[in-house]
Amino acid sequence: MDATYGALCKHGYAELTMQDIAEESSKSKGTLHYHFEGKQDLLESFLAFLLNRFEERTRTIPGETPTERLHEFLDELLTPTDEESAEEFRTAILEIKAQSPYNEAYREQLAEFDRALHERLASLVADGLEAGEFRADVDPDETADFLVTVSNGSETRAAAVDRSPERTKRHVHQYIDEYLLADDTDTTVDDEMEAAE
Amino acid sequence: MDATYGALCKHGYAELTMQDIAEESSKSKGTLHYHFEGKQDLLESFLAFLLNRFEERTRTIPGETPTERLHEFLDELLTPTDEESAEEFRTAILEIKAQSPYNEAYREQLAEFDRALHERLASLVADGLEAGEFRADVDPDETADFLVTVSNGSETRAAAVDRSPERTKRHVHQYIDEYLLADDTDTTVDDEMEAAE
Structure with a gap:
């Protein structure tokens, strides 16, 4: 391998x-x-x-609260590894994704991966809901689906038009803090940074 | 052509x-x-x-307000055309994206497209801000970048793992209504539908 x-x-x-x-x-x-x-x-x-x-x-994700774990998981997901070969590897994976419609075995493997990522995200969001950290009308399944799409988009743009995933990552952190968090949750890291400015 | x-x-x-x-x-x-x-x-x-x-x-986008035009534009962008060949075409474009790292001319063309899409979205978001429809701290450039990523992810997943863009589209409409819109804006279509239930 x-x-x-x-x-x-x-x-x-x-x-x-x-x-x-x-x-x-x-x-x-x-x-x-x-x-x-x-x-x-x-x-x-x-x-x-x-x-x-x-x-x-991803069996255990560091973080003290569900929100922290969701941030941590997405941070990891959207950060390219430090390896020099990361860019080449991302390109190869995009090539395999593009072959998927012609190759059932690839398609099944990629679909498994898509499902696994979706499940991990949905369970993190569900944990946040159960803990009362997220807005009660957040749907774990919808949110997970959206975040899997964002992750795919980040990978595709990085390979195809050389857009660093860093920017997407920042926006996803914001999305969690401003869109998913319940209004009465304590201030977020971003709020604290803004307040300090 | x-x-x-x-x-x-x-x-x-x-x-x-x-x-x-x-x-x-x-x-x-x-x-x-x-x-x-x-x-x-x-x-x-x-x-x-x-x-x-x-x-x-996309020179002119239908809609009476900037918010309506942003909804309309993204709806169009995330809806596959009715043509039977749409799926095959999406696959071919993904193949070309995967070739982009090996082919400078493709990379330049795809980057131009990425920029054009970004610009259109940023200007729609800026219009919404100027009209006071969006939260004052929404950043047109950041938001546009995120939405370009979402659109890429939607295309990639549709081709690679056969995920319909419909779900992403629904979430993007929600994202506009719940994340971008200023709190004092009139009720959205979704609110009205919920109220009617």
Whole structure:
């Protein structure tokens, strides 16, 4: 899976060959072919691996309150990793998304990921509602769906027109504080910063 | 340009050839090659054509108030056209976005489109502010940037995981009414519908 990551970053999706992946690993091309039918089969496993890692990493989210955890989760989601290859990887994932309508296995894996992200977000929003932190008319499902869309848009624009996700991230934090939070909630970080100015 | 649209919908981007485009038009492949160096050159012109059409179509937006015009504009933007080929076309555009990091001409055209969409949205939000319809602390530029991201996410999810943009559209209408509108603004359509229930 590390070799697949490396090869995707180096070659992109369209040009990627099993040979490229073998060259990033200690395995021979023959060994790869023993385990995987071909590039598409291997990439399907790679997408399943990414989903698994996402679920493990997001099992516990730091933060003392549901609102803090939602901020933290979205901050993580919308921050590109520091790795130099992050940009290349984002491009490769966008290529795979664009292949999805032609490839049922990719489509299923991507849909699983979409659902997992949606569920995580919906449960964080539901926690905030239960704790009385969010407006009573906030719908966890609607809100989660919207935030999954925002995350997809952020990734697409970063890859296609080189727009940093930083700006989207700032607006999403604001969206939580000004749109989701119940009016009687304590002042937010933003309010405090504004008050200090 | 019509032939390019037709051929993109039929064959997708990756497999598209000049021959495919010629077959959709009354021109021969030779004539196409006389005007365009190749597929990438032709598609660059096609992206410029789409931008042009977008700018013409959105020069005037129906609606009596800035808020109504913003609703109308986003409704239009987030509604897939009725054409049967809309889904295929969306996929082709996502393929071109995924090619953008490898192709400077595409990247420039897509960036122009991103900017044009941003400008249109920012000016609609600025109009709403000037008319006193939106909260005084709404930032037209930030808001426009966020909405461009939402639109990209809606397109990406529709193509990659078959999520209809309808849900995003509903949430965006809510976002305008509950997040952008100043508190003392008259009741919104949603409020009226809720009151009638």
